Amino acid sequence: xxxxxxxxxxxxxxxxxxxxxxxxxxxxxxxxxxxxxxxxxxxxxxxxxxxxxxxxxxxxxxxxxxxxxxxxxxxxxxxxxxxxxxxxxxxxxxxxxxxxxxxxxxxxxxxxxxxxxxxxxxxxxxxxxxxxxxxxxxxxxxxx
Numbered sequence: 001x002x003x004x005x006x007x008x009x010x011x012x013x014x015x016x017x018x019x020x021x022x023x024x025x026x027x028x029x030x031x032x033x034x035x036x037x038x039x040x041x042x043x044x045x046x047x048x049x050x051x052x053x054x055x056x057x058x059x060x061x062x063x064x065x066x067x068x069x070x071x072x073x074x075x076x077x078x079x080x081x082x083x084x085x086x087x088x089x090x091x092x093x094x095x096x097x098x099x100x101x102x103x104x105x106x107x108x109x110x111x112x113x114x115x116x117x118x119x120x121x122x123x124x125x126x127x128x129x130x131x132x133x134x135x136x137x138x139x140x141x142x143x144x
Contacts, residue, residue, distance in 0.1 A: 002027050002048040004116025011110055017095040025094045036085035037105050043124040052119050057081045
């Protein structure tokens with residue numbers, strides 16, 4: 001599982017390609033990544049492997065004792081999570097091609113903020129990220 005830190009501002013080029021931060025490229029174990037829309041439709045999550053992505057999907061069912069293929073809500077939720085995901089590849093220049101459907105779903109056009117996280121990194125439309133930060137009070141959440 002990858003563990004990434006920091007926030008970086010980059011631009012998506014006219015062909016939908018995004019150059020990954022050098023630190024991220026070094027930490028990602030494979031050139032085969034999985035991009036998906038986060039559950040709140042705010043940004044993209046990009047996982048370092050399909051295994052990391054599938055572990056993330058499975059985590060949503062842990063409170064119910066794990067995924068149950070006979071539970072129609074589980075089946076529908078897993079389907080929704082999997083259909084929102086797309087495989088992306090890191091090219092020789094350290095770029096990924098962001099699928100236009102995923103970008104449109106979260107409002108990514110040109111300038112983005114890339115944020116490290118545990119198991120994945122996030123790609124936000126830069127303006128949308130600033131708005132989300134302004135609405136978030138870390139001290140209040142941590143210290144009540």
